[in-house]
Amino acid sequence: MTRRRATIDDVAAQAGLSIKTVSRVLNGEPNVRPQTRDRVLAAAKGLAYQPNVSARRLASKRSFVIGLLYDNPDSDYVMAIQDGALAVCRRLDYHLLIHPCRTLAPSLVDEAVSLHHRSTVDGLILTQPVADFEPLIRALIEADIAFVRISQRDSAGDSPCVSVDDERAARLMTDHLILLGHTNIGFIIGHPDHGSSHDRLLGFRASLQAHGLSPDRAPVEQGLYTFDSGFACAQRLLARDPRPTAIFASDDHMAMGVLTAAYEKKLAVPAELSVCGFDDTPMARYACPPLTTARQPIRQVARVATECLVNRLQGKDPGERRYVLESKLILRESTSRCGTRR
Amino acid sequence: MTRRRATIDDVAAQAGLSIKTVSRVLNGEPNVRPQTRDRVLAAAKGLAYQPNVSARRLASKRSFVIGLLYDNPDSDYVMAIQDGALAVCRRLDYHLLIHPCRTLAPSLVDEAVSLHHRSTVDGLILTQPVADFEPLIRALIEADIAFVRISQRDSAGDSPCVSVDDERAARLMTDHLILLGHTNIGFIIGHPDHGSSHDRLLGFRASLQAHGLSPDRAPVEQGLYTFDSGFACAQRLLARDPRPTAIFASDDHMAMGVLTAAYEKKLAVPAELSVCGFDDTPMARYACPPLTTARQPIRQVARVATECLVNRLQGKDPGERRYVLESKLILRESTSRCGTRR
DNA sequence: CTGAAAGCGCTAACAA
DNA sequence: TTGTTAGCGCTTTCAG
Numbered sequence: 001m002t003r004r005r006a007t008i009d010d011v012a013a014q015a016g017l018s019i020k021t022v023s024r025v026l027n028g029e030p031n032v033r034p035q036t037r038d039r040v041l042a043a044a045k046g047l048a049y050q051p052n053v054s055a056r057r058l059a060s061k062r063s064f065v066i067g068l069l070y071d072n073p074d075s076d077y078v079m080a081i082q083d084g085a086l087a088v089c090r091r092l093d094y095h096l097l098i099h100p101c102r103t104l105a106p107s108l109v110d111e112a113v114s115l116h117h118r119s120t121v122d123g124l125i126l127t128q129p130v131a132d133f134e135p136l137i138r139a140l141i142e143a144d145i146a147f148v149r150i151s152q153r154d155s156a157g158d159s160p161c162v163s164v165d166d167e168r169a170a171r172l173m174t175d176h177l178i179l180l181g182h183t184n185i186g187f188i189i190g191h192p193d194h195g196s197s198h199d200r201l202l203g204f205r206a207s208l209q210a211h212g213l214s215p216d217r218a219p220v221e222q223g224l225y226t227f228d229s230g231f232a233c234a235q236r237l238l239a240r241d242p243r244p245t246a247i248f249a250s251d252d253h254m255a256m257g258v259l260t261a262a263y264e265k266k267l268a269v270p271a272e273l274s275v276c277g278f279d280d281t282p283m284a285r286y287a288c289p290p291l292t293t294a295r296q297p298i299r300q301v302a303r304v305a306t307e308c309l310v311n312r313l314q315g316k317d318p319g320e321r322r323y324v325l326e327s328k329l330i331l332r333e334s335t336s337r338c339g340t341r342r
Numbered sequence: 343m344t345r346r347r348a349t350i351d352d353v354a355a356q357a358g359l360s361i362k363t364v365s366r367v368l369n370g371e372p373n374v375r376p377q378t379r380d381r382v383l384a385a386a387k388g389l390a391y392q393p394n395v396s397a398r399r400l401a402s403k404r405s406f407v408i409g410l411l412y413d414n415p416d417s418d419y420v421m422a423i424q425d426g427a428l429a430v431c432r433r434l435d436y437h438l439l440i441h442p443c444r445t446l447a448p449s450l451v452d453e454a455v456s457l458h459h460r461s462t463v464d465g466l467i468l469t470q471p472v473a474d475f476e477p478l479i480r481a482l483i484e485a486d487i488a489f490v491r492i493s494q495r496d497s498a499g500d501s502p503c504v505s506v507d508d509e510r511a512a513r514l515m516t517d518h519l520i521l522l523g524h525t526n527i528g529f530i531i532g533h534p535d536h537g538s539s540h541d542r543l544l545g546f547r548a549s550l551q552a553h554g555l556s557p558d559r560a561p562v563e564q565g566l567y568t569f570d571s572g573f574a575c576a577q578r579l580l581a582r583d584p585r586p587t588a589i590f591a592s593d594d595h596m597a598m599g600v601l602t603a604a605y606e607k608k609l610a611v612p613a614e615l616s617v618c619g620f621d622d623t624p625m626a627r628y629a630c631p632p633l634t635t636a637r638q639p640i641r642q643v644a645r646v647a648t649e650c651l652v653n654r655l656q657g658k659d660p661g662e663r664r665y666v667l668e669s670k671l672i673l674r675e676s677t678s679r680c681g682t683r684r
Numbered sequence: 685c686t687g688a689a690a691g692c693g694c695t696a697a698c699a700a
Numbered sequence: 701t702t703g704t705t706a707g708c709g710c711t712t713t714c715a716g
Contacts, residue, residue, distance in 0.1 A: 005459060007693055018703045023695065031701055050459040054399035055693035058708045063396065075417035075624075086442065095462070098440060100428065117347060117392040120437070227628050256628050263630055282417075283625045286569055286598050288605055349709055360687045365711065373685055397709035400692050 006047035015043035026051060057119065065095045066309055067121035069112065069130050071103045074225075074253070076281045077298060081127060081150070084302025092310050097121055103130050103193070109139045116145045123147055123309050125302075129193040131161070148309040150301055152324075153195040160312075162305040162323040166196050169294045169327035170203025170248075171210075173276055176292075176329060177246045178211050181338035182274060186237035186244035187218060188254050191225040200250045200278065219244055223254045230257025238265055238273075245273065245338050252277035252284045255291055259334070270336035280330050289333035296327045348389035357385035368393060399461065407437045408651055409463035411454065411472050413445045416567075416595070418623045419640060423469060423492070426644025434652050439463055445472050445535070451481045458487045465489055465651050467644075471535040473503070490651040492643055494666075495537040502654075504647040504665040508538050511636045511669035512545025512590075513552075515618055518634075518671060519588045520553050523680035524616060528579035528586035529560060530596050533567040542592045542620060561586055565596045572599025580607055580615075587615065587680050594619035594626045597633055601676070612678035622672050631675035638669045 008026075012019040017040065024032050025040040043049075057063050068085055072078055082098065089096045097120065101108055108130070115121045123146035130136060131151035140147050141157045149155060152163035177185050187204050190197030205215035219240050221233035230249050234257060237244055249255035255277030259269060267273045269289060277284055280295035304323050312318050350368075354361040359382065366374050367382040385391075399405050410427055414420055424440065431438045439462065443450055450472070457463045465488035472478060473493035482489050483499045491497060494505035519527050529546050532539030547557035561582050563575035572591050576599055579586055591597035597619030601611060609615045611631060619626055622637035646665050654660050 009693080019694080020696090020704080021702060024702085027695085033701065036701080050456060052400070052693050053460045053462050054396050054405065055708090056695075057396035058394070058400050058710085059693075059695040061695090061708070075421040079417040079420060082440065083442070086440075095439060097437060098424065098428075100425070114392060118395045120395050260628065260630070283628075286602065286625075288602070288630050351709080361710080362687055362712090363685090366686085369711085375685065378685080394709055397692090398711075400694085401709075401711040403692070403711090 005052075006049045008049075008051070010047055011040065011043045011049050014047060015039045061119070062313075063119050063122050064093065065097050065121045066306065066313075067097045067099050067112075067115050067124045068127075069099050069101055069124055070127045071101050071130050072127065074281070077279070080298035081302045084299035085125060085306045087299070088303050088306035088310070092307075094310060101130065103133050108133075109136050112136060113139055113143050113145065116143065122313050125305050125309060126150065128195060129191070131155075132193070132195050146309060146312050148305045148312075150305050151195050152199055154322075158321060160305075160308050160319070160321050160323070162301050162308065163325070164196075164296045164298075164301060165324050165326050166199035167203040167206070169296075169329070170200040170250075170278070171207045172203075172329055173248060173278070173292075173294055174204050174207030175211075176331070177248065177274060177276070177335065178207065178213070180246075180274065180335060182246040183213060183338075184242055184244045184246075185218060186234075186240075186247040187220045188223040188230060188233045188237070188247065188249040188258070189220060190223060190250035190254070192222070194225065197225075197250055204248060223250065225251050225253060227253045227257045227260075230254025231261050232257070234258040234261035238262070238267070246335070247273065247275050249275070249277050252279045252281040252291060252293055255293070255334075256283065256287060259287055259291075270334055274335040274338070276335050284330075285332070287334070292332045292335040293330050294327045295330050297325050301325055347394075348391045350391075350393070352389055353382065353385045353391050356389060357381045403461070404655075405461050405464050406435065407439050407463045408648065408655075409439045409441050409454075409457050409466045410469075411441050411443055411466055412469045413443050413472050414469065416623070419621070422640035423644045426641035427467060427648045429641070430645050430648035430652070434649075436648075436652060443472065445475050450475075451478050454478060455481055455485050455487065458485065464655050467647050467651060468492065470537060471533070473497075474535070474537050488651060488654050490647045490654075492647050493537050494541055496664075500663060502647075502650050502661070502663050502665070504643050504650065505667070506538075506638045506640075506643060507666050507668050508541035509545040509548070511638075511671070512542040512592075512620070513549045514545075514671055515590060515620070515634075515636055516546050516549030517553075518673070519590065519616060519618070519677065520549065520555070522588075522616065522677060524588040525555060525680075526584055526586045526588075527560060528576075528582075528589040529562045530565040530572060530575045530579070530589065530591040530600070531562060532565060532592035532596070534564070536567065539567075539592055546590060565592065567593050567595060569595045569599045569602075572596025573603050574599070576600040576603035580604070580609070588677070589615065589617050591617070591619050594621045594623040594633060594635055597635070597676075598625065598629060601629055601633075612676055616677040616680070618677050626672075627674070629676070634674045634677040635672050636669045637672050639667050643667055 008019045012022045025037050127150045131149040149161040208215045223229040223233045247258050258275050276292040278294045280293045284291040284293045350361045354364045367379050469492045473491040491503040550557045565571040565575045589600050600617050618634040620636050622635045626633040626635045
């Protein structure tokens with residue numbers, strides 16, 4: 001007993017108006033008498049009318065879909081980004097198409113451009129590290145595809161970028177450790193392809209410098225934003241002489257690796273070793289001991305990026321070219337005064 | 343210098359054929375001479391032709407999009423489901439529309455039906471707990487919308503469901519604890535709205551029964567699949583007399599809560615208390631000590647569900663009405679022989 | 685095996 | 701403020 005779905009013609013007939021007027025009302029265009037508006041709305045409701053998105057897309061040459069590209073194994077990060085983007089999409093009546101990818105796959109550029117050329121998406125949001133992948137950026141500019149980058153690195157073209165002030169947060173975190181009396185602080189750098197890694201290192205060094213400690217003599221290891229890399233780097237750091245009294249890992253996954261390395265070496269945290277991470281992933285709260293870390297407003301980053309993209313797509317005020325949001329320190333039990341025994 | 347995008351007419355003209363023939367080739371329909379086929383393909387490639395999906399959707403009255411509904415705070419789970427679904431979508435040339443939702447939101451049913459009526463999606467994949475939400479199921483059947491449920495509970499209609507054999511896995515896990523000599527095993531039930539909670543409890547009880555232990559006398563607490571609920575339940579279990587020598591939490595988040603409760607009570611795990619979880623979330627490996635748990639083939643569940651849905655949408659062999667995949671135990675350091683002191 | 689014509693349901697000029 | 705007329709680019713009958 002499934003009746004034919006009502007179309008705009010049915011609504012127009014029912015309301016005794018032309019389809020154009022119906023279209024106007026439905027799209028919130030101006031120049032419609034309130035009374036006419038109400039008649040249309042009543043007819044639409046009466047017929048349980050639902051506009052057909054495919055027809056709208058074809059006729060308007062817009063898809064009202066934005067694509068989200070990411071190449072990131074961290075589920076918590078990705079979910080937060082999706083969440084933020086979806087919140088804005090719902091509000092602005094857009095859809096979100098998720099497109100996980102591999103930055104190094106040779107097909108990446110084609111995939112992205114193709115999404116637009118088949119008019120599957122109107123624009124793209126890029127997260128790190130794809131957001132910093134030059135060949136892709138160039139291709140998008142070349143093909144005149146709208147996009148917004150979630151990254152702190154600047155890039156060619158006038159595409160906006162949204163980011164978090166990693167450098168500042170890393171500086172504050174290091175300040176915190178120094179304030180606790182630590183002078184020999186080990187640092188684990190994040191994945192070399194992520195711009196954030198670089199900024200966090202800069203913040204670390206800036207703080208040391210500001211406190212009269214030599215950044216170049218600080219023990220530093222190169223990690224990959226993974227538990228295992230954090231574990232390995234911690235082992236190397238803890239084998240140094242003198243042994244660092246604190247380790248600042250560039251993200252929570254690596255910090256968890258540090259915790260495990262300390263555990264295996266029977267070093268009490270924080271009594272003998274202070275540890276801090278970055279990102280405040282959900283598990284940080286549940287680590288033993290709970291991890292001091294920095295919380296980033298990831299959802300908000302995604303919201304800002306999405307809003308910015310949609311504004312551009314709709315030809316509105318393009319807004320800033322660069323948005324920088326601030327993180328905040330979350331102090332938990334994994335850090336304490338240097339040399340403190342419980 | 344962006345030239346107009348090539349359309350099917352351009353390809354037809356270039357190949358000296360009708361658009362219908364081009365359409366045939368592009369859609370892999372039969373009854374085309376190989377030579378003609380090649381001519382079309384060559385022309386398409388030469389013009390860098392990309393079919394316009396909106397036009398295709400409008401004309402064929404299909405969107406080639408499937409919607410994924412979920413109401414689950416566990417990022418790892420959701421990402422795995424998305425991953426599996428996307429893998430199949432790519433292979434079958436479908437798109438995936440993610441739709442996180444709230445099971446109890448009054449608008450849920452309308453949202454879901456509307457997705458189909460606006461021809462945004464051709465069908466839906468439902469995960470727990472939405473998959474078990476009767477009002478939604480009824481509405482989908484009523485509206486004649488194709489869907490596949492990821493759930494172990496059976497439901498009205500002939501919609502297929504895909505699940506993991508939770509009961510069996512929980513039974514095996516309990517067998518494992520009993521084999522280690524535990525007879526006083528505490529159990530923490532999962533969220534009451536998730537069918538999996540019930541099945542895992544059944545498996546636990548079945549194993550006790552099979553080994554001559556009384557299921558009704560076993561210490562059991564009701565949790566919510568969250569760290570905090572696991573923590574609270576563990577506190578209650580550990581306050582009992584006699585104190586359980588092992589705790590089986592229905593998921594890893596709750597198991598992490600158990601670990602923390604044990605830590606606070608200065609109970610060594612596994613020496614004084616064996617702990618096991620369920621799901622093998624990434625963090626299980628990094629817990630202190632690493633958690634014994636059960637790994638579910640979540641990606642594969644999503645793959646099967648997606649394949650099944652697309653088959654139905656394409657009117658192919660509908661396949662089974664019910665798919666049950668098997669989990670496997672992952673034994674790590676959080677469980678050991680009862681009464682063992684390191 | 686191939687083609688011509690008729691829409692799919694909507695938006696976009698341009699009139700009225 | 702409202703209506704008319706063309707398409708948007710494809711798939712689908714139905715003929716050849």
